[in-house]
Amino acid sequence: MADNTAFPQVDLEHVFYPKSVAVLGTNRVAGTVPHDIFANILKDNFQGIVYPVSPKERSVAGVRAYKYVVDIPDPVDLAILVFPSTVCNLALEQCGQKGVKSAIIISAGFREIGPAGVKREEEIKEIAKKYNISFIGPNCLGVINTDPLSRLNASFARKMPQEGSIAFLSQSGALCTAVLDYAQAKHIGFSKFVSFGNKASISEIDLMRYLKNDPKTKVILIYLEEITDGAGLMNTAREIITETGKPVLILKSGRTREGAAAAASHTGSLAGSDEVCDAAFKQAGIIRCTTIEEMFNSAIALAYQPVPQGKRVAIITNAGGPGVLATDATIAQHLELAKFSAETTEIYKKTLPATANIKNPVDVIGDARADRYRVALGSALADPGVDGVFVILTPQSMTDIENIAREVCATIGKYNKPGYASFMGEQDVAVGINILQQQSIPHYILPESMCRAYASALFFREHRDQTVEQQTEFSGIDKPKAVKVIQDALAAGRKYLPEEESDIVLNAFGLPMLPSGLAHSSDEARKMAEDIGFPVVMKVVSDDIIHKFDVKGVLLDIRSAEAAGDAYDTILRNIAAAKPDAKIKGILIQKMVTRGEEVILGVKRDPSFGAVIMFGLGGLFVEVFKDVSFRVAPVGPRAAGGMIREIRAYSMLAGARGKKPRDIKSVEEAIQRLSLLALELPEIKELDINPLIVNDEGSGCYVADARIML
Amino acid sequence: MDKSEIKSRVEKVTALVLKVDPKDISPTANFAFDLGADSMQSIELIAAYEEEFNISMDEQKAREVQTVEGAVEFIAGYVK
Incomplete structure (x- = not known):
């Protein structure tokens, strides 16, 4: 767990914009991680100075090598450790002596391998603390910064991604390489790309705080396998979303119901970690994604297009079937089909063929070429009753895919409203998709994905525009009274507060309680019931009985004093039969609320x-x-x-x-x-x-x- | 076999396998950090020591040895 309280405020400037980098443990063997990391930095045109540090090589890739980092005559902003994990402690110690303040530890063989690795990881954390070094990793792919001022590829990814405005943070290094390849095919660029591995020092929260102020980043994507500081994650995300208007999307793996099995209460059994995660993310305004594809579908909508101001969408299609599919998907995502103004309808009547459908979804029909798309799309975007537009194309024999794609890009670009496209198919439409992607028009193979992305963008806008919620201040809270009840129970070795003690705790915080009293005899029960007023409920109170109904320890709808006395005796008999060893504190008499x-x-x-x-x-x-x-x-x-x-x-x-x-x-x-x-x-x-x-x-x-x- | 002989043979084998100058091999030299041994070479070293000394070592324990003097001590435990 990244104990960030042990580390000072994390400065990540030298991680992303180092003027000098030393790669410790590199070698000349191409195809190995130690070599390829160094080669990548050179190959991808890093704008600073890079020093290879190798125990036995005089040079690596033609660059003079140093045996130890302390031999380098100049300051080193960032150290990248690719030594075996067994000697990363020695390397980091030398970094400390050298005055290096930032590091990336690529090496695996730490916490993730078990006890021996945990010990190693604790050791490097201690060394880092001693020298005030912040580090990414260990056990990570590395860091990429596409900003032309840096061009740092401090990773063993196959290639540097294109520059873009999406930041991607991942707890899995292997996933990073797949994501880079996926994004490459879709012309999706990144601002910063970080595999943070075991997050022994720098966590996703530190990285989020950095990206909050990064002018190159518009959207933040995170892949997480574990959440160590949920409150920190929520607060940081909320801050980013509301203060900078940058969306935060998280793909959290491991949707299993852990922790619910052993719960004793309803709440405990229902509040599985995934349900809580869902709720927490929603509360913080984080867009939770279930797949990588969904994450990027939403990301490109948020990065490339204006955020929608409302849920009224217009659908422009050259085929009826996909138009219906899109309509279904629109409604399923709780969006609305926009109603066109009279002016828009008039334009459609005049300019579209008689066979075209001019109500929403607008079907420009199968022989539509670029000019018809221009009119339909442009009029929809200009309509004040439309918040966003979906453009669908299916490849008919006469469909001029390239020109339509160019027209879609040009028309959407003229308006400050979001426009998304779905050129349905794969092979023939590829040329059009390529144009859309190059021009940053979000493209989706299926209309359903398009609608889901729009809904995500709307969700983001709703949270971005929310004011900070003020907590209600309640007076008359008697915390010491509640604390005493709890401390007494704990001192007596009890883990369960029976009803009358729970009532004291709840009452101390002003929760409204029903009139009640604890009877210790049938006579007392009669009198108490009369004072409270009928009807009443009577329940056994015992530290040994949690589920009272199961042992017939509850009787409802007692309507007279005599019945109350009888009920007292009946309950005691029931308990004696079902749980003879239970220690009874008394019978709780409580006003019964019959309505509600x-x-x-x-x-x-x-x-x-x-x-x-x-x-x-x-x-x-x-x-x-x-x-x-x-x-x-x-x-x-x-x-x-x-x-x-x-x-x-x-x-x-x-x-x-x-x-x-x-x-x-x-x-x-x-x-x-x-x-x-x-x-x-x-x-x-x-x-x-x-x-x-x-x-x-x-x-x-x-x-x-x-x-x-x- | 006395320790000084083990030491000189360990240094010879180490220089050969790791392709380093024997002058750079000190008793406290760490195989990975000072002599540049990667994980493959670490395994090669173990095999080379076994061949040199005609012994069979516990590989897991052998892999925990990090320095030249550590190797000398470890091998001394096997050599009569």
């Missing part, structure tokens, strides 16, 4: 992101349909509202089928209070409020049952 919607709120401590809040409708909705939403704490009013509206069953709360709407505002407040509780009480590992009863609008909500795990 049941919802579930929860907290789970995620290893990467910290406290995660869950919301969902209760009962079947959570147990069978798993219709829940998540947010990473802190959760403010906007996020709380968002997570309620996000669930599929939201209409049950909003008022469906003639039912009155429920008090959603009170739930929003409960979520925010719970978020504050989760942040203030780190001892809480998992928490379920199940159910929270939500009354009609204006009548609040109440915690009916809660469970806290420490």
Whole structure:
């Protein structure tokens, strides 16, 4: 784990724009990593000075070599280590003595190979700390900077990519080479390209902070296998998106449900690491991609075209079928087919053939040539009711693919609205696709990909334009009271807070509780029930019983004092039969709320992101349909509202089928209070409020049952 | 066989396999860092030592040896 608190503010200027580079451990054997790294720096026209450091060679590729980095007479800005991992410590030590402050450690054989490698990695971290060296890697492909001021290819990739405005950061070196090849074929250029390997020193967060201020970078793409600092990642991404307007796209691999198996609560079992990751990324405005292709599909839309201002799209096509496909995809992505103005419709009537379809999608029909595309596309882009345009071409025998491609590029370029293209096919359309790609018009083989990319761009715009959410300040919070309950439980070796203790904790943070009391005899139960008011619920309270219904420890709808007394005895008998060893603290008598919607709120401590809040409708909705939403704490009013509206069953709360709407505002407040509780009480590992009863609008909500795990 | 003989033969074999000047081989020289041995050459060295001394070494342990003097000590453990 990159312990960035141990390293000072990371200066990456010498990583990307070094005036001098030393390659330590290089040799003359072409086709080996040590050789090819050095050769790449030379071959790709690095603008600084490069020194080979080789124990036994007098020169490498015609350049005078030094035996040790300390022998180099001039300052060295950046050291690239390609020695075997077993001696990287010696090399880094010498770098430190030389005064080198930045390094890239290409060598494998560290943490990724097991305990021996972990030890080696810790050793180089110590050396780096001693000399204040920041390094990328180890176990990485290297770094590429396409800026003509640098032209640094400090990697063993086959070739330098073309210059562009997309930055790519990857935790996998092998993936980098595949991505470079893929991008090359699609004429996609990069500003900076970094394989950061084991991130023992410089992490993706450090690199993101650098790219935030890099004038050459417009879009940031990241491939991640593990998230070590989820909060840092979210905050940095949010900062970049809102302060600089640069989109952040992440492909996070490993979508398995780890950590859910052993959870004791609903929240714990539902909040798998991938669901939390999804929620966290969405919350931060990060575009989460599921494939490399999807990532680049979105990236080129964001890098090459203006960000869409709305969801109204016009589709221009020379074939009906693909137009329908595009329409379906548009609706599936929650976009809208734009309605053309009278003026646009009039232009189409006058200029397009009678057989053309002039409503959206506009079908310019199969024999359309460049001029018809020009009119259709230009009029759509000029229409104030259109936010973006999709252009589709299928290769008919008379289709002038090259000229149409040129016309599409020229016309889209005249307007400050996004235009994307889909020249469907592969072989015949290749010449047109090439022209589109050379002119930075985003191209997609399929209309569905085009729509998805547009939707991503819209998602980005919505988050970019959001103001920073202020957290609600709540008064009357009694944190010490909650802390005492927790500390007492921990001191007694308990990991579970039974209901009456959970209620104290929740009440201390202002969550609305139902009137209740703990009875220790049937007489007490009768009197308490009468004081609270009927009907009541009666539940066993015991540190040894977590799932009360399973042991018949709950009786509902008690409507008289006598019934309360009988219920007390019945519950005790049930427990004696089901769990005779359980130590009973008492029977909780609680006001029963008969009307209202049941919802579930929860907290789970995620290893990467910290406290995660869950919301969902209760009962079947959570147990069978798993219709829940998540947010990473802190959760403010906007996020709380968002997570309620996000669930599929939201209409049950909003008022469906003639039912009155429920008090959603009170739930929003409960979520925010719970978020504050989760942040203030780190001892809480998992928490379920199940159910929270939500009354009609204006009548609040109440915690009916809660469970806290420490 | 005494250590000085082992040392001189180790140096001879090392110079041959790594193609370095014997003058550059000091007892504390690290095979990779000071003498430029890559991973293939490390394996070749082990084989060459085994042939020179007519011994069979534990390869995993042999690969952990990093310096010339370390190799001398290690081989001394095998040579009678």
